[in-house]
Amino acid sequence: MSRRTIATLAALGAALCLAGPARAQDRAAQGTAPAATSAPASAPTAAGTSNSAANSAANSAADSALDERTAAVARTLRCPVCQGESIQASPSELAQQMRTLVKDRLRAGESPDQVRAYFVSKYGEWILLEPSMTGLNKLLYAFPVLLVIGGLAFVAMLVRRWTGTAASPPPSPPAP
């Protein structure tokens, strides 16, 4: 009985620990998706320069690639006039203007990180929806992990105590 309880808890803990990284991988996959699609989109631009039809097709492909890169950056920037929304999600005028600015800067050859750095230089770290993993911010990321480890340790301690008292002779029976 007590062994089973411990095994169940251990399984639960393992599941929790695995869930975290799995979600992180999901996110990483999402993050790289736009980059992956932009590579094939830029290929036709190089190939089809002689044919104007192919050229315009390539242009629109390049445009949609730029749109996707813009959206990827816009998703990471906080809309200043909204509550916890990215400038990609917000229909507000300022968010639209910021998206246009992101697009113009990417088109001008800036990297996504350079575009983000521009916005940080104007609005501070606040503009990033996810705090960068540097300096004190690392604490922010470490805290939930520490909390889970601490909680598991606490539960394990409790379980050990409960099972311990169950194994030892029961305390004095309640006096009637």
Added chain:
Amino acid sequence: MNWKRAFVAVVAALPLLWLFKFGFTRNPADIPSPLPGRPAPAFALPVFATGEGPLARTVGDTLRLREFSGKVLVVNFWASWCIPCREEHEALTTSARDYIGRPVQFVGVLYNDRPADALRWIAGLGGQSYPALLDPGARMAIDYGVYGVPETFIIDPAGRITYKHTGAITRAVLHTWIDSLVSDKATRAPASRGSGR
């Protein structure tokens, strides 16, 4: 035993209470700006509202940041749909008049608004003494990290942003900052100009 427990509980609660005190006394709408102390971003925008008397500029003229080097520059982002802008209009327009003949320039920048509405707004409030600029696409506003109107920036004669004011500004605030920078300038040595205040 019970006292010991109570003591532990209190000690454990203290940091949490401190955190609450920190969190609940802050205005989440206040975004700390990294700009004060940094050089003001350059701009070159067309005048759409002339201003009055000695401060007037021609409609369509392009005003540039560098034109105002050596002067204290007050940049006010506003819009006709913004209620606090109405409140601060008097303070700005009279302060601009107060400093006629001194090395001080006031400039309005229209933020996400139609120029016709803005001109009607100015006329409705009895005019504006200093010129106002159009900022298509809010490029200048974003360059200045504006997230709402009104916001007012005070730029020192060396072209550095000294102060950013969020919300309606008052004459007292304007005068305090401008006076500190103008008197700086009266006794200026090129090296000391960058210090800001």
